[in-house]
Amino acid sequence: MKLLHIPLLFVLLLFSTLSFAQDSYSEYDTKVYDIISTISSENVEKDVKKLADFGTRHTLSDTVSETRGIGAARRWIKSEFDKISAECNGCLEVYYQRNLLEKGANNRIVNNVWIVNVVAVLRGTQNPNSYAIMSGDIDSRASDVTNYTIDAPGANDNATGIAGILEAARVLSKYHVEGKSKFKSSIAFAALSGEEQGLFGGKFMAEQAKKDNWDVIGVINNDMIGNIEGVDGVIDNRSFRIFSEPTSMTETEQERNRRRYYGGEIDGVSRQLARYVHSTTQKYMPEMNPTMIYRLDRFGRGGHHRPFNDEGFAGVRIMESHENYNRQHQDIREENGIKYGDVVAGVNFDYLAKLTSVNAIVLANLGWSPLAPQNVKIGGAVQPSTTLSWDKPKKGNSNIIGYKIYWRETTAPQWQYTRFVPKEFYQNDTNTTEQITFVLENIVIDNYLFGVATVDENGHESIVSFPREVIR
DSSP states (O other), X not given: OOOOOOOGGGEXXXXXXXXXXXXXXXXXXXXXXXXXXHOOHHHHHHHHHHHHTTSBOOTTSOSSOSSSSHHHHHHHHHHHXXXXXXXXXXXXXXXXXXXXXXXXXXXXXXXXEEEXXXXXXXXXXXXXXXXXXXXXXOOOOOSSTTOOSSOBOOIIIIIHHHXXXXXXXXXXXXXXXXXXXXXXXXXXXEEEOOTTTTSHHHHHHHHHHHHTTOEEEXXXXXXXXXXXXXXXXXXXXXXXXXXXXXXXXXXXXXXXXHXXXXXXXXXXXXXXXXXXXXXXHHHHOTTSXXXXXXXXXXXXXXXXXXXXXXXXXXXXXXXXXXXXXXXXXXXXXXXTTEEESOOGGGOOHHHHHHHHHHHHHHHHHHHHSOOOOEEEEEEOTTSSSEEEEEEOOSSSOTTEEEEEEEEEETTOSSOOEEEEEEGGGTBOSSOBOSEEEEEETTOOGGGEEEEEEEEETTSOBOOOBOOOEEOX
């Protein structure tokens, strides 16, 4: 690693006798509580029932009928996005994303088929090319994944995810009109296709985002967010899981080697997004019990966040804590007194509304927040203190009031300690420091892991940035 020279003018020392007022800004935005109270269980129930009524949404099912098949389903989804947009004076950019798959692309693609995503974007005012994305899957399946004519209502898997993105779009669009607090960054709602056949919709969208140079803040994939009755006998309407990969799939060999000496094995961008979902939920919805799962997905399985991870983007999966396998990927039937099939009766709409609220408040906070600090570096080897430096975000930084340094013990799953660095500490009346350097006195680098987040005047915080370079 190259030697970094830091001008003494910019080195900001923190002495043990110096304290920073934590009450210089409000850490809670009351608008977030309004979002939670506006999410409607009646709306998501109506949407789940509508989607299930299409009979099947199999990727290869009918595209001509107006009442059955995936074609009718995706046209209805687009019409709902268009309706939401009309109610907010055209605030949503709604479009189809189409890609042709030829027969034999894998053993689940038994005919040529168009993979069609439906996307709606609330365009950000300051950082329009930065995107917080909420996704769900349109398609459904029965026991035989290649049977595209049999009934497969897919009420929980995954009409619940689509109902969630529609309701989140309805509510958040109301905060993107004149007189409301518009979002700085863009928020995208993505109804993805082809998940059951090989995660194709997510793959095509992630590749397009890469091609178009999207700055993806994070992807929250929702897949099965409505069941509370587990096959294990547990009934739980407050817990949910957040799946995330530990490190980036696109890291270089040099970056992997650095981790041996400097840490970061569980601090990739997706894991930081998972922590953000977890902390935002605990902050604004303390009645909920989020559980971080240190794995891409369920054991040996995958979801539609994975293609985004494959492109190096932060992506997590949100889903219920207790699954019912009798209701997943099953033909509708009854055997030995057990009912099989993913039908509407297996969905708890109040729980679905809660997990929709989780998504909506995370999206809102990401949309309102400044972008994360850039080029975060760390140093402090064989020293009694730890030094952190970072660059101010290049865009949308007009209302940044400071930064929050986070640190935690190396075995702790969540950030434990914080230190707020207010604007007044690194800015005077005539000059603004683009690179900020800060010393945590008497905090030994060997014992902790560190990160930095940006904070605005309303208490919105960016996702924590983990140091990727070392100060010598």
